Amino acid sequence: MSATPAPSPAPTRSSTPELLTGAQAVVRTLELLGVTDVFGLPGGAILPVYDPLMDTDKIRHILVRHEQGAGHAAEGYASSSNKVGVAIATSGPGATNLVTAIADAYMDSVPIVAITGQVFSTLMGTDAFQEADIVGITMPITKHSILVKTADEIPSALAAAYHIASTGRPGPVLVDITKDAQQNTAPFVWPPKVDLPGYRPVTKAHGKQIQTAAQMLAEAKRPVLYVGGGIIRSRASEELLALAEAAGAPVVTTLMARGAFPDSNPLNLGMPGMHGTVPAVLALQDSDLLVSLGARFDDRVTGKASLFAPGAKVVHVDIDPAEIGKIRMADVPIVGDLKDVLVDLLAAFREVAPAVPAGSRRYAAWWKRLDELQAEFPLGYTKTTDGLLSPQHVIQRIGELTGPEGVYAAGVGQHQMWAAQFIKYERPNSWLNSGGAGTMGYSVPAAMGAKVAEPDRVVWAIDGDGCFQMTNQELATCVINNIPIKVAVINNSSLGMVRQWQTLFYGGRYSNTSLNTGHGSIRVPDFVKLADAYGALGIRVTEESEVDAAIQLALETNDRPVVIDFVVSADAMVWPMVPQGVSNSYVQYARDHSPTWDDDAAETGRSDDTLVSELAAEIEDEAELRSQAELTLDPQNDSTGRDSKGAQR
Ligand SMILES: Cc1ncc(C[n+]2csc(CCOP(=O)(O)OP(=O)(O)O)c2C)c(N)n1
Numbered sequence: 001m002s003a004t005p006a007p008s009p010a011p012t013r014s015s016t017p018e019l020l021t022g023a024q025a026v027v028r029t030l031e032l033l034g035v036t037d038v039f040g041l042p043g044g045a046i047l048p049v050y051d052p053l054m055d056t057d058k059i060r061h062i063l064v065r066h067e068q069g070a071g072h073a074a075e076g077y078a079s080s081s082n083k084v085g086v087a088i089a090t091s092g093p094g095a096t097n098l099v100t101a102i103a104d105a106y107m108d109s110v111p112i113v114a115i116t117g118q119v120f121s122t123l124m125g126t127d128a129f130q131e132a133d134i135v136g137i138t139m140p141i142t143k144h145s146i147l148v149k150t151a152d153e154i155p156s157a158l159a160a161a162y163h164i165a166s167t168g169r170p171g172p173v174l175v176d177i178t179k180d181a182q183q184n185t186a187p188f189v190w191p192p193k194v195d196l197p198g199y200r201p202v203t204k205a206h207g208k209q210i211q212t213a214a215q216m217l218a219e220a221k222r223p224v225l226y227v228g229g230g231i232i233r234s235r236a237s238e239e240l241l242a243l244a245e246a247a248g249a250p251v252v253t254t255l256m257a258r259g260a261f262p263d264s265n266p267l268n269l270g271m272p273g274m275h276g277t278v279p280a281v282l283a284l285q286d287s288d289l290l291v292s293l294g295a296r297f298d299d300r301v302t303g304k305a306s307l308f309a310p311g312a313k314v315v316h317v318d319i320d321p322a323e324i325g326k327i328r329m330a331d332v333p334i335v336g337d338l339k340d341v342l343v344d345l346l347a348a349f350r351e352v353a354p355a356v357p358a359g360s361r362r363y364a365a366w367w368k369r370l371d372e373l374q375a376e377f378p379l380g381y382t383k384t385t386d387g388l389l390s391p392q393h394v395i396q397r398i399g400e401l402t403g404p405e406g407v408y409a410a411g412v413g414q415h416q417m418w419a420a421q422f423i424k425y426e427r428p429n430s431w432l433n434s435g436g437a438g439t440m441g442y443s444v445p446a447a448m449g450a451k452v453a454e455p456d457r458v459v460w461a462i463d464g465d466g467c468f469q470m471t472n473q474e475l476a477t478c479v480i481n482n483i484p485i486k487v488a489v490i491n492n493s494s495l496g497m498v499r500q501w502q503t504l505f506y507g508g509r510y511s512n513t514s515l516n517t518g519h520g521s522i523r524v525p526d527f528v529k530l531a532d533a534y535g536a537l538g539i540r541v542t543e544e545s546e547v548d549a550a551i552q553l554a555l556e557t558n559d560r561p562v563v564i565d566f567v568v569s570a571d572a573m574v575w576p577m578v579p580q581g582v583s584n585s586y587v588q589y590a591r592d593h594s595p596t597w598d599d600d601a602a603e604t605g606r607s608d609d610t611l612v613s614e615l616a617a618e619i620e621d622e623a624e625l626r627s628q629a630e631l632t633l634d635p636q637n638d639s640t641g642r643d644s645k646g647a648q649r
């Protein structure tokens with residue numbers, strides 16, 4: 001991330017600093033850092049902070065119904081606006097309720113600061129009431145965590161947390177403050193001395209590496225700009241557009257990068273990965289040069305990593321040196337902030353790349369192939385045959401009727417993939433989702449946070465019936481605090497993504513995936529009644545002819561949240577798909593339909609059916625190898641499949 005939001009003007013250092021309690025210092029520091037909105041829920045160990053929070057008119061505190069909601073709201077706030085999100089919780093269970101959201105923010109590099117109360121410093125380590133070692137618990141899932149035991153440390157700890165969260169590779173930072181530190185007084189000194197030895201994120205990359213990368217891009221025959229979420233965090237979309245257009249190179253945008261590059265731009269091949277478009281998946285696979293920009297070679301993108309893009313050289317740009325070479329060896333590693341690197345790379349490319357004659361295209365043969373792929377394998381779906389709504393149609397219409405200025409926050413599952421595929425994103429920060437952790441329950445609170453950060457935008461939560469049941473309690477927060485989000489429950493009455501895997505890999509044995517919320521079921525709960533109980537507008541849609549009118553009504557209703565229960569078919573599946581753990585060359589456009597022009601298949605004359613059965617065999621081999629590896633590696637695992645405590649795995 002290139003810039004930290006500017007803190008409010010700081011008071012000049014006076015000769016006799018004001019004496020404040022630690023709790024007052026928390027509020028004053030947040031004010032001075034420019035924080036205007038925080039999400040939280042009080043309890044004994046954070047009570048002192050809640051008292052002065054009542055007096056400030058600079059900070060709006062939004063009382064959530066569950067701390068996980070506060071954490072995801074802070075994430076949605078940050079991801080939609082590039083500001084830092086703040087969540088507050090009490091000690092023990094309050095703090096542990098934040099853990100999922102903190103882990104989520106860590107995986108997706110979201111700048112949030114979590115402030116937790118801790119028991120009195122004198123009681124720490126005694127199993128005191130509501131004591132949990134939250135610094136220890138969150139150590140592996142935060143960028144940094146700080147325990148504060150004295151009042152005078154509070155301004156510097158919070159300022160450091162804010163700085164660390166929002167600079168370099170963004171991420172969550174936890175500040176755990178003991179109750180005595182909140183109650184005691186100390187002189188309030190601003191600006192505080194923030195001493196962070198060793199924390200110096202590199203923003204300006206090495207010129208020579210950039211020259212080499214530019215040369216390789218100019219000489220490549222089949223390059224792809226492999227764009228990850230780092231482009232959005234670094235606010236580098238414009239710079240990306242300039243480079244892509246100057247080079248005329250194809251672009252793929254990962255799940256985390258949807259919106260980083262306009263979908264309407266003809267250079268954009270769409271999303272790569274397990275449920276990516278065929279052109280995006282195969283462009284990566286067949287490329288001779290991957291220019292990875294803020295992406296991290298996630299297994300959902302690479303498939304079997306050892307078989308990923310076998311003929312490609314790699315230029316890997318990332319602000320975090322730990323990402324480079326983590327999964328795939330980089331031929332040209334570039335550590336730096338994308339916003340700066342892309343400007344330099346474009347300038348270097350212009351120096352070395354030959355001009356393209358009028359009327360022709362750079363990488364013409366490559367584009368011919370990609371154009372054919374796009375023509376042959378466009379994103380699409382088969383209409384359902386059971387008379388229930390096609391979820392893809394519903395989601396596509398939400399995107400079309402709302403437009404690119406909206407914000408779309410998805411849950412996790414099939415609906416998430418359809419929302420990534422069938423809504424067209426034109427701007428960064430318009431698509432929010434839990435890409436790394438895959439946290440069910442992210443959507444409603446993240447949408448709530450986004451609506452607080454961006455009140456003038458239409459904000460949709462595109463949720464699943466399973467996910468919605470994990471965090472819908474934040475509808476109460478939305479109603480009471482006048483945060484009119486719109487929720488589309490894509491209700492297939494099942495844990496649909498798990499059910500899809502059961503259809504494909506477990507012979508259609510649907511073990512524990514039916515939720516009974518939809519058509520022909522007992523509807524527990526009835527989402528329309530649930531919305532009503534919260535004071536939101538609830539609408540049920542069962543016919544395709546009602547879809548547009550319901551979306552329009554939602555768009556026109558801004559005095560309260562809206563929940564639309566779209567009763568969709570449970571049999572709709574997410575395609576294309578690369579099954580887990582195999583080469584991306586096995587991408588299937590739809591069930592039993594692999595692209596037949598695949599080089600490998602063409603050379604060996606193998607048919608679709610052969611490919612599919614080979615695929616099944618490969619999956620079985622993988623499963624076998626994996627289970628053997630688990631048995632060998634896990635010392636607690638005995639041959640009965642139970643661990644040493646006798647619990648069933
Ligand atoms: C907290 C959590 N628990 C379990 C999972 C595993 N999981 C991934 S998708 C999914 C199903 C989600 O169901 P729903 O919200 O109805 O979405 P659908 O796939 O039906 O669209 C589950 C259980 C998860 N990702 N997160």
Ligand SMILES: [Mg+2]
Nearest residue numbers: 464465494496
């Ligand atoms: Mg579902």
